[in-house]
Amino acid sequence: MDSVSTSQTAPIAFLKGHGTENDFVIVPDPDNAIDLPARAVAVLCDRRAGIGGDGLLHVVRSAAHPEARAMADEAEWFMDYRNADGSIAEMCGNGVRVFARYLQRAGHAQAGDLAVATRGGVKKIHLAKDTHPKGTAPEGAGTEGAEAEGTGAGDITVHMGRAALPDGGVTVTLGGRSWPARNVNMGNPHAVAFVEDLAHAGDLYSEPPVSPASLYPDGVNVEFVVDRGPRHVAMRVHERGSGETRSCGTGACAVAVAAARRDGVDPAVTGVPVTYTVDLPGGRLVITERPDGGIEMTGPAVIVAEGHIDPVWFETTLA
Numbered sequence: 001m002d003s004v005s006t007s008q009t010a011p012i013a014f015l016k017g018h019g020t021e022n023d024f025v026i027v028p029d030p031d032n033a034i035d036l037p038a039r040a041v042a043v044l045c046d047r048r049a050g051i052g053g054d055g056l057l058h059v060v061r062s063a064a065h066p067e068a069r070a071m072a073d074e075a076e077w078f079m080d081y082r083n084a085d086g087s088i089a090e091m092c093g094n095g096v097r098v099f100a101r102y103l104q105r106a107g108h109a110q111a112g113d114l115a116v117a118t119r120g121g122v123k124k125i126h127l128a129k130d131t132h133p134k135g136t137a138p139e140g141a142g143t144e145g146a147e148a149e150g151t152g153a154g155d156i157t158v159h160m161g162r163a164a165l166p167d168g169g170v171t172v173t174l175g176g177r178s179w180p181a182r183n184v185n186m187g188n189p190h191a192v193a194f195v196e197d198l199a200h201a202g203d204l205y206s207e208p209p210v211s212p213a214s215l216y217p218d219g220v221n222v223e224f225v226v227d228r229g230p231r232h233v234a235m236r237v238h239e240r241g242s243g244e245t246r247s248c249g250t251g252a253c254a255v256a257v258a259a260a261r262r263d264g265v266d267p268a269v270t271g272v273p274v275t276y277t278v279d280l281p282g283g284r285l286v287i288t289e290r291p292d293g294g295i296e297m298t299g300p301a302v303i304v305a306e307g308h309i310d311p312v313w314f315e316t317t318l319a
Contacts, residue, residue, distance in 0.1 A: 012314065013306070013307075014026060014027050014028075014307060015028070015102060015307075017101060018094075019098050020094060020246065020247035020280055020282040020283030020285060021282025022092075022246055023052070024053045024095055024098050025044050025050075025052075026056075026099075027059065028102070031060075031061070034058075037086070037318075038082075038085070043317050045084040053084065054245045055081060055083050055084055055092060056081070056084075057079060057095055058079075060080050061077060061078065062076060065078050067119065068080075068117045071121075074115055075122045076115075078116075079095065079117065079118045083239070084243075086241075089119070089188060090120040090187045091120030091123075091250055093249015093253060093297050094248065094299070096116055096249070098302075100116060100125045100301065101127075101302065110127070112126070112127060120187025123159060123160065124159035125156060125157065125159070126156070128156065130154050156299065156301050157298040159294060159296055160186060160250070160253050160294075160295040160296065161294065161295065163257040163293070164184070164185040166183045166185060170182070171211050172191055172208050172209070175200065175202050179194065179195055181210070182254075182262075184254035185254075186251075186253050186254050188221065189218075189219075189221065190255075191216075191220050191221070192223045192254055192255050192258035193222070193223065193224055193225065194225050194226070194227075194259075195226060201238075203244070204236065204237075206243075207219065207240060210222060218240075219240035221239050221250070223236070223254060231275065233255060233256075233277075233278055235255050246281045247282040249285065253287050253295050255276075255278055255287075256289065260274050268292075268293060274288070283299065285298065
């Protein structure tokens, strides 16, 4: 990573946002001038000693980041995503929606189409127009409609790419129970297990054992899923590096694909798109798989706060 020393002489700007309650610390850094080692990210994401978040969105111009320069012609901005423990991740579906909402808030993007570079490739995004101007959020919209105040309350759709379905059986074991799981890769790895009760997932503080572990040398996101109705499921997830989160966008996509295959539906065969509604602890996402294999995820994204990180605290904490 091209960056300067961890020593900061001025406050570092940050924002806080969430997508279906999957929350993130956002650090705008167009020139990639702020060094964010794993320790710094973990401190910022700490919910007691730091700002708190399931992950960190480092906002960098693609041309300024060595991992994204090859994508700069397609996407001006790169989502340098970090898990809450500071580890690097390929992609985050909820995170990229919040990333796009930040770009809109900062004046770098408008309603319509947008491309964002990620370690999982360039993602195409559509920001819906805010159909409820300031002060006119519909009844039942809740606090999110009020927070947006006419500055982009419309849902955001992300073209997530295709799912890969590697061969080989996977088993998830927890609390004396075992379930067969579907191995789905959305640019990051997922093991999707259909269970009788979401409570069987336990507290999900630690990563549930998955075998064979050799399939996931860098860890895996594990989803537990129950049916709620026709093409309607609910899930809980353990995200590698973060523990249980209120939502996981790539996980919701993996769950929708796994559910469709379990139900005998493959849009590449039928020629007809299939849509699943996925309920998560933090809200609802709508996932559509097209006949060409492309997957679209639609859901909300909200910026809730902004401020500055005290440079003295930052340096002292990392010392």
